[in-house]
Amino acid sequence: MLAIDSGNTRTKWALFADDGRIQDAGVCLNAELAELFIPASWQSCKRAIVANVAGDGVAASITSLLNKSGIAVVWAKAEGETLGLKNKYDAPESLGVDRWVAMVAAFKRYLNQPACLVVNAGTALTIDAIYQNAFLGGLIVPGFSMMQNALLQNTAAVNPQNGQIKTFPLSTADASASGVLSAIVGAIVMQADKLESHCQDVPTVVISGGDAAKLMPILTQVFGAKPVLAENLVLEGLYLMESAKS
DSSP, X not given: OEEEEEOSSEEEEEEEOTTSOEEEEEEEEGGGGGGOOOOGGGGGOOEEEEEEOSOHHHHHHHHHHHHHHTOEEEEOOOOSEETTEEEOOSSGGXXXXXXXXXXXXXXXXXXXXXXXXXXXXXXXXXXXXXXXXEEEEEEEEEOHHHHHHHHHHHOSSOOGGGOOOOSSOOSHHHHHHHHHHHHHHHHHHHHHHHHHHHHTSOOEEEEESTTHHHHHHHHHHHHSSOOEEOXXXXXXXXXXXXXXXX
């Protein structure tokens, strides 16, 4: 089974064996997707499941690639309930499919206690809370690069891209870079605290996305325990959702 995760900036894919192991994987920028050289491993695949939040243009590129490969496509969508996880969004189908699929994967593969905070650190940062068998709600926050770009575009003398992360910054560049990271970490920690207060249990924190590795050291320090790093969380969720139909 081929799983494809098209985010706001990049498209990731993985070819899963019947037992759920990833046999092959790759990533490319959405801007380069239309010119992607079709991997040889796709030739063994009969169907694909896709989570796309990047719009119609990316969907058309994916459709073209799969048609050339003779692969049938299923477009994943958020649902009221998937694999035992209930979606409490006001309009469940309007929840971003990538958020939902990531939560399904965390719920089925990484949840070892009633509470879980699912963090996807990509172009946007999403922070979603699961308690028992239900999605309670979550946040959407500008991601690391988006915050940096906002400072670059809206201030004359602040360039966080040249700054270093410091506890007590003594330059404008360091202050802005450290501020961006602190804002992101602060949002995650605040939601973790709220979830712990709600369920009276320390939640498992599962993190994925392009900036996950950047956040891991400071989150480990803050929480006193290492979050679960799941680099292919959305792809795993897609595999679980589609294989359950077989």
